[in-house]
Amino acid sequence: MPAERRSVFALPKAHLHAHLILSARPETMAELADRYGVDLGDAWTCGSLGELIQKSPIAFGLIRTPDDLARLCREFVEDEATQGVAYTQPMMGVGFISRQLGLTPEEVFAIHEEAMGAASEATGVQVGFMFGILRHESPEVAEAVARFAAERADRGVAALGVAGDELIPSLPSFRRAVEIAREAGLLVVPHAGEIGGPESVLEALDLLKPDRIAHGVRAAEDPDLLHRLADDGVTCDVCPTSNVTLGICSAIEAHQIPALLAAGVPITLNADDQLFFGPKVAEEYALVRDAFGLTDEQLAEIARTSARASGAPAGTVASMLGGIDAWLAAAPGSFTES
Secondary structure (H helix, E strand, C coil), X not given: CCCXXXXXXXXXEEECCEECHHHCCHHHHHHHHHHHCCCCCCCCCCCCHHHHHXXXXXXXXXXXXXXXXXXXXXXXXXXXXXXXXXEECCEECCHHHHHHHCCCHHHHHHHHHHHHHHHHHHHXXXXXXXXXXXXXXXXXXXXXXXXXXXXXXXHCEEEEEEECCCCCCCHHHHHHHHHHHHHCCCEEEEEECCCCCHHHHHHHHHHHCCCEEEECHHHHHCHHHHHHHHHHCCEEEECHHHHHHCCCCCCHHHCCHHHHHHCCCCEEECCECHHHHCCCHXXXXXXXXXXXXXXXXXXXXXXXXXXXXXXXXHHHHHHHHHHHHHHHHCCCCCCCCC
């Protein structure tokens, strides 16, 4: 390993796999819990996807005023700025928070829009929104979410995601929702290839024709599937620490990233749920660099993939790509590693 390396914090990148509320600062959530008399205990400790799903509502339950929500939105963008993120695309939902705050979905979206817009102006981080459908939801709910997202494509909404328990066989019922999103020019990004294994990636490819796959790492168990992802140029939004914590791989050294890269599958690096897993996105770049000895050229290509697969406006993508080239052209040690 060279003595001097370019800083991964200075590498311009898009962050494409982050769940907004579950990416809150632990200290902010602790403050809110104290304010509302909630005993967090081991709320942010989990060792399986099922446990994560079970505990996630604790975080959402701490959002009790519009100011609480606006604060989390601002802090998320501010944290992205410290990581060299040029464009971020957090997954969000308005249904639960609408009911909790007694506001309309439009009012809740407007809080996100205003708070993140102000933080974007202050930091330079561009924000695109991904609306999420959960696997256990009905086709009617999924289609309503897709329409809500599609109607706001001109207000920064860039993608429709599908999250939740991959073992729930609901993807066929979401095809109309995906059509609504795609007709509005939104990207389609289902979670697959985490708990559900390679067969869940194949199902997502066949049924939803996704632009990206959230996770996708267990495609490494099927060489033919790896070739299909590479040939079709479907990007996998990989979350290394999340995968280790939830037991998708036994340790970072055993992660599927080398197999994905060797097969030519385009990947991005992401933090998933910072509240539960800890590292932010540049820290994930550092983790992967050190675990697998990736070169700066390889890290730059991962960042380029994040820009190209992001669905960000063309000018934002071009700016990111230019910044990545400048990062690579600079001498090692030109940037301080944070």
